[in-house]
Amino acid sequence: MNLEKRFQVPPHAKLKLAKHDPDDTANVAGKERCEAALAKNIARLFELQTLLAASNQYAVLIVLQAMDAGGKDGTIRHVMTGLNPQACRVTSFKVPSEEEVRHDFLWRIHNATPKRGEIGIFNRSHYEDVLVARVHKLVPKSVWQARYDQINAFEQNLVENNTVILKFFLHISKDEQKRRVEQRIHDPLKNWKISEADFAERRFWDDYVEAYEDAISKCSTKHAPWYVIPANRKWFRNLAVSQILEDRMDALKMKYPPPKIDLSKIRIE
Ligand code: AMP
Ligand code: MG
Numbered sequence: 408m409n410l411e412k413r414f415q416v417p418p419h420a421k422l423k424l425a426k427h428d429p430d431d432t433a434n435v436a437g438k439e440r441c442e443a444a445l446a447k448n449i450a451r452l453f454e455l456q457t458l459l460a461a462s463n464q465y466a467v468l469i470v471l472q473a474m475d476a477g478g479k480d481g482t483i484r485h486v487m488t489g490l491n492p493q494a495c496r497v498t499s500f501k502v503p504s505e506e507e508v509r510h511d512f513l514w515r516i517h518n519a520t521p522k523r524g525e526i527g528i529f530n531r532s533h534y535e536d537v538l539v540a541r542v543h544k545l546v547p548k549s550v551w552q553a554r555y556d557q558i559n560a561f562e563q564n565l566v567e568n569n570t571v572i573l574k575f576f577l578h579i580s581k582d583e584q585k586r587r588v589e590q591r592i593h594d595p596l597k598n599w600k601i602s603e604a605d606f607a608e609r610r611f612w613d614d615y616v617e618a619y620e621d622a623i624s625k626c627s628t629k630h631a632p633w634y635v636i637p638a639n640r641k642w643f644r645n646l647a648v649s650q651i652l653e654d655r656m657d658a659l660k661m662k663y664p665p666p667k668i669d670l671s672k673i674r675i676e
Contacts, residue, residue, distance in 0.1 A: 408433055410647050411654045414634040416627040422620045422635070429580045431637035433647070441646040448649035449489035455656040459524055460494045462661040466521040466570040469652065470529045472538070473577035474615060475605045476587040478638050479530050482577065485645045486652070487528060496521060499530040512536040512554065513561050520565060533558055534574075537622045542614045555625040562631040572631035573655055575648055576623060577638035581612055 413433060416422055435441055459465060471479040483497060498519040507515045513533055521527030537558070541551045562572055579587075588605045591597040608615070627633035634651055638644040 408435060409654075411634075411651045414636055414647060414651070416623055416633045416635060418627055418629050418632070419624065420627065422624045422627075424578065424616055424620055424635070427578055427635050427637065429578045429583065429637050429639040432640060432643045433637075435643065435646065438640075438642045441642045445485070445642070445646050445649055448646070448653050449486070451653050452486075452649065452656070453489045453491065455653065455661075456490050456494060456526060458661040458663065459526065459656065460491075461524075461663050463524045463664075464569060464661065465659055466523050467526045467652075467656065468521055468529065468565065468570050468572045469526065470532045470534070470572070470574040471577065472532060472534050472575070472619075473638065474579060474584055474612070475602070475608050476584050476591070477577040477579050478641060478644055479577060481641055482575075482644060482648055483528060483530060485641075486649045487526075490526065494524060495526045495528070497528045497530060500532060500535060513557065517561070520570065523569060533561070534622055534626075538615065538618045541618045542611050555622070558626050559628055559631075562626070562628070566630040571655060571659065573652060574627075574631060574633045575651075576619060576633060576635050577644060578635050579638045581609075583639045584609065584612075 410433060432441075435444075459467065471482060473479050487495065487497075496519075500515070503512075503515065516529075516533040519527065519529070537551050537554050540546050541548075566572060588601070588609075591601045591605070623633045623635070634647075636644055636647050
């Protein structure tokens with residue numbers, strides 16, 4: 408099953424989220440099989456990460472976006488759990504600081520992009536500047552509207568400089584969000600995760616849907632595609648993200664570099 412193809416939004420195609428089922432599991436049967444497949448992918452991702460570092464030619468950037476409680480943290484925990492922390496960096500983007508808002512919106516983003524040999528994971532990203540900024544009118548329409556082209560140009564620059572970009576929208580339903588927020592209330596171990604936004608932003612669900620549809624439609628490009636991942640079932644979400652990441656990294660056909668010295672001449676005394 409080619410999940411990469413199945414969930415990729417074709418370049419600049421008009422996206423309607425209502426047409427994407429958040430419960431879809433691509434006919435991959437059952438939680439157990441998905442979890443077994445995930446374990447294999449995690450092992451392979453570790454090998455690919457080692458190759459990435461050794462060959463030192465590419466950087467990999469993973470962008471995670473979702474509605475509140477959509478599973479960004481869980482995806483990082485479950486899919487990236489086998490990676491070597493030494494060559495992997497997670498950046499969580501929050502409300503911009505006073506200094507950050509005085510720069511262009513991509514300033515803090517560019518500063519966090521991975522270098523060659525490294526995997527960078529964005530927990531939220533520059534897309535917030537066409538999502539929350541649009542929904543809550545943090546900037547005038549003319550400002551956020553201009554950002555789609557700016558994002559495309561920025562991402563193209565990264566790709567031309569050997570960064571591989573994967574953008575995942577973790578697609579949950581409004582009901583599933585409700586269940587997850589309720590869990591955060593009822594499970595004492597999850598209480599700490601509850602934020603004002605989990606309640607307040609729910610009222611803006613439809614506005615966010617519209618903002619996501621626009622952002623993904625305008626910024627799914629050949630060089631930096633968006634994937635809409637059905638995310639109501641966490642086990643399928645994890646499998647899909649790990650599979651697509653593995654396939655994209657495999658496609659790089661990375662090779663270990665030859666040894667720097669002539670091994671036949673080495674004598675260890
Ligand atoms: P969390 O990811 O749950 O820790 O929440 C981070 C918060 O930061 C969310 O409410 C985001 O909407 C907010 N945030 C992230 N980036 C931006 C941005 N560029 N502008 C405004 N708010 C942002
Ligand atoms: Mg949150």
